[in-house]
Amino acid sequence: MGHIQITPSILNSDFARLGEEVARIPGADWVHVDVMDNHFVPNLTFGPAMVEALARVSPVPLDAHLMIDDADRNAPAYVEAGCGSVTFHVEAAKAPVRLAREIRAAGARASMALKPATPIEPYEDLLAELDMVLIMTVEPGFGGQKFLDLCLPKIRRARALMDKHGVETWLQVDGGVSLETIERCAEAGADVFVAGSAVYSAEDPDAMVAALRAKADAARS
Ligand SMILES: O=C(CO)[C@@H](O)[C@H](O)COP(=O)(O)O
């Protein structure tokens, strides 16, 4: 299991001041950018040009979460835009192994996301091809939703499969992660934590990043 990492989502930040919003979280490990196309999910956010502009000013690397159809064709643009990590949804990819290899070859970390109803077991043999697996703990599309406890067993099963195969793949959780829920995720085996509304509704977002990290670290020991 890797060290604890916190990746705040800018989905609930002020889109009119994105450069300033990312400057408020210098203590984060990554900035999580939720890319939505109004097809894979019923919401629309950023495209590659916007992400490229953000990558130029962000104090930490970008962790792109692509909630878009036809991931095979559309994901490589986000590596080119300067993201350090690119996550595609397996439900939107026709050839996930080829896509993961393409993302890695282009110089980014390759990651695969699963919606709450998508099982991890069919993808056991893909783990070595991936730098990270993202387990959604809400239905993708919007920030500020309630954490789904029903996803915790899948986090445990994913960690067990990673241990069984001896891979270094990170395990990210995304959706409803807060001071109330992060310990449960860390105990289940997650090591990378997305937090959107918890960070950007806090008076001091960087202090919230530190508080989330401390809770996850404590849950580990
Ligand atoms: O991918 C998504 C939503 O689809 C997430 O990244 C959320 O935007 C995180 O926000 P909170 O649930 O933490 O408010």
Ligand SMILES: [Co+2]
């Ligand atoms: Co996300």
